[in-house]
Amino acid sequence: MSSKAAAILSTFVAAAQASSVLLSGGTIIAFDQASQGLNVVRDGSVLIQDDRIAGVYEKGAAIPAAADNATHEVVDCSGKIISPGFVDTHRHGWQTGFKTIASNTSLAEYFNRFGEFVAGDHMTADDVYIGQLAGLYEALNAGTTTSLDHAHHTWSNETSKAGLQASVESGARVFWAYAFHNVTNFGVPEQLANFRQVLEEIPTKDTLVTPAMAYDSFYANPHGQETVDVMALAREFNISAMTAHYLGGPWSVDNSPELLHELGFLNDSIPVVFSHGSFMTEKDAELLHSCNQYISTTPESEMHYGHSHEPSIHFGVQDQMALGVDTFFTYSTDMATQARIWLQHARYELYLDVLNKGAIPPNDPMSVNQAFLLATRAGGQALRRDDIGIIAEGAVADLLVYDGRTPSLLGWVDPVAAVILHANVGDLEHVMVGGKFAKRDGKLTAANYAKVQDKLLESAARIQATWRDLPVPAMDGIFMSGAPYVRAGEVNVMKGVSAAEAGNDGYGHKFD
Numbered sequence: 001m002s003s004k005a006a007a008i009l010s011t012f013v014a015a016a017q018a019s020s021v022l023l024s025g026g027t028i029i030a031f032d033q034a035s036q037g038l039n040v041v042r043d044g045s046v047l048i049q050d051d052r053i054a055g056v057y058e059k060g061a062a063i064p065a066a067a068d069n070a071t072h073e074v075v076d077c078s079g080k081i082i083s084p085g086f087v088d089t090h091r092h093g094w095q096t097g098f099k100t101i102a103s104n105t106s107l108a109e110y111f112n113r114f115g116e117f118v119a120g121d122h123m124t125a126d127d128v129y130i131g132q133l134a135g136l137y138e139a140l141n142a143g144t145t146t147s148l149d150h151a152h153h154t155w156s157n158e159t160s161k162a163g164l165q166a167s168v169e170s171g172a173r174v175f176w177a178y179a180f181h182n183v184t185n186f187g188v189p190e191q192l193a194n195f196r197q198v199l200e201e202i203p204t205k206d207t208l209v210t211p212a213m214a215y216d217s218f219y220a221n222p223h224g225q226e227t228v229d230v231m232a233l234a235r236e237f238n239i240s241a242m243t244a245h246y247l248g249g250p251w252s253v254d255n256s257p258e259l260l261h262e263l264g265f266l267n268d269s270i271p272v273v274f275s276h277g278s279f280m281t282e283k284d285a286e287l288l289h290s291c292n293q294y295i296s297t298t299p300e301s302e303m304h305y306g307h308s309h310e311p312s313i314h315f316g317v318q319d320q321m322a323l324g325v326d327t328f329f330t331y332s333t334d335m336a337t338q339a340r341i342w343l344q345h346a347r348y349e350l351y352l353d354v355l356n357k358g359a360i361p362p363n364d365p366m367s368v369n370q371a372f373l374l375a376t377r378a379g380g381q382a383l384r385r386d387d388i389g390i391i392a393e394g395a396v397a398d399l400l401v402y403d404g405r406t407p408s409l410l411g412w413v414d415p416v417a418a419v420i421l422h423a424n425v426g427d428l429e430h431v432m433v434g435g436k437f438a439k440r441d442g443k444l445t446a447a448n449y450a451k452v453q454d455k456l457l458e459s460a461a462r463i464q465a466t467w468r469d470l471p472v473p474a475m476d477g478i479f480m481s482g483a484p485y486v487r488a489g490e491v492n493v494m495k496g497v498s499a500a501e502a503g504n505d506g507y508g509h510k511f512d
Contacts, residue, residue, distance in 0.1 A: 020066045021048040021435065023401065026077030027415045029084065030056050031377065031390035038369050040415060046082055047072070048397040051434035055393050077401055080429065081415040085145025085398035086335035087379020087389045089296035090243070090275045090324025093174075094128045094153040094163055095119075096135040096456060097463040098329040105330065107251075107305035108485070112473035114327075120155035120183050122466050125162040127459045128153045132166035134456040135328065137446060140172055140438045142334040142425045145398035146379065146388055147172065148273060148296070148324070150214045150243055152179035155186050160198050167209050168202060171438050171446065173398060175383060176204075177212035177243050180230050188217075188226045192233055199237075208434055212241040219254040222263060231265055241271045241383055246295070247307055248279030252481030256280070257287040266291045271384045275324065276302060280311040288320040294382035299341040301326035306488070313349045318370070322378040335375045339420055343371035368420045375420075401430035 023046040032039040043059035066072045154160040167174040178195050180188050215230050244255035260266040277295035302309040323338045350365035380388035387395045406427045412418035431439035
């Protein structure tokens with residue numbers, strides 16, 4: 001990382017805030033430990049002491065005095081909704097610089113054009129650093145306070161450090177999963193040593209960043225030395241999580257629960273998060289339950305790219321499922337949007353099961369409360385952190401405050417339905433991570449954000465110019481998995497004329 005990039009330090013206005021903060025008079029989407037469900041507290045208060053929730057109080061309840069006779073900083077939340085922060089269990093934060101240039105990209109094209117095996121030849125450590133930092137600020141702005149980052153920018157020592165440094169500086173809670181993969185000139189053996197080096201040079205103790213690991217080659221060589229070494233290193237460091245892409249089917253990325261169980265890793269003390277589970281089997285579903293491991297479903301990604309995710313709906317594993325965003329440079333980074341898409345798609349599929357029998361479903365198959373829990377509580381459970389994704393005494397003080405008088409929320413009664421079905425990022429007034437404001441009064445509090453914007457624009461311009469000149473890979477014949485390429489049907493919205501007659505392919509101009 002250059003000295004210029006390293007000079008961009010994350011300084012928060014909140015650094016000077018009181019050690020105790022009282023969010024007063026709001027409608028709180030709290031968590032009931034007894035019922036393991038949501039409990040709405042109206043006109044209540046949340047007391048924050050340092051980085052933890054000290055208490056949740058009903059209207060009129062006595063609020064304890066601040067420690068050492070200090071004064072609570074009181075934030076008036078009258079008419080507002082107080083929610084736990086969202087938990088994103090699958091993202092690739094470094095890719096921000098690709099924003100909008102892959103709007104019509106299939107997953108096959110992504111692998112050949114935008115993934116780490118291509119990017120490493122064209123992106124610098126500075127690009128990774130500023131992409132990761134800007135991407136995490138974007139997530140914080142949208143209310144994502146915790147993320148499991150599948151950090152596959154680890155194609156050199158410099159890029160590995162750049163992504164971790166940006167994560168530490170962001171002020172977000174990040175489970176930073178160093179990716180082990182055989183990229184050009186920097187394979188798994190080198191990365192095993194680099195993992196140790198990076199964590200020595202950029203200590204994460206007493207930060208909001210927790211080391212994790214990502215490994216996508218369990219299926220490719222399950223009993224090989226590299227896989228054995230990666231699992232041994234994970235156990236040595238007692239990492240916070242292991243994550244792997246699991247697509248299966250014609251994609252052939254079969255990092256499945258069944259395989260990891262065979263390797264003796266699924267029932268380990270380390271949580272494993274399987275991204276997508278696109279062609280998951282019923283045996284996989286059984287193992288997720290028996291070993292208490294989770295999949296991360298990324299609804300918009302799986303629709304955009306064509307992963308598929310129907311097994312998650314039909315095999316009864318939504319109680320072992322959390323939500324993620326994935327490659328947010330192609331669509332929204334907003335977790336509420338992911339919950340909304342999943343809710344409506346699950347409803348559609350389960351309604352269709354009844355309608356296809358010629359019957360009428362009298363009930364709604366999935367509730368807004370369940371969608372809310374997937375975007376919050378379930379993420380914490382996937383990471384085996386019962387103090388993340390909830391509002392309860394002792395939980396981390398990762399909190400959101402929605403302005404209840406915005407045009408999209410005006411008239412709300414049910415705060416959960418308001419957040420999941422009506423709210424947008426513009427309604428989000430405050431975001432707190434570990435008791436500190438990352439967003440306040442609708443604006444990010446990072447004092448350096450204007451510089452981050454300028455640096456990201458410089459980096460994105462260079463990246464996008466480079467990718468504009470890269471040839472689009474020929475995708476015919478056989479995919480790398482051995483499956484044949486077969487073109488999907490394409491939509492034509494041009495009334496009364498075919499795409500060919502109009503002289504284009506139906507996709508119009510790329511605005512790049």
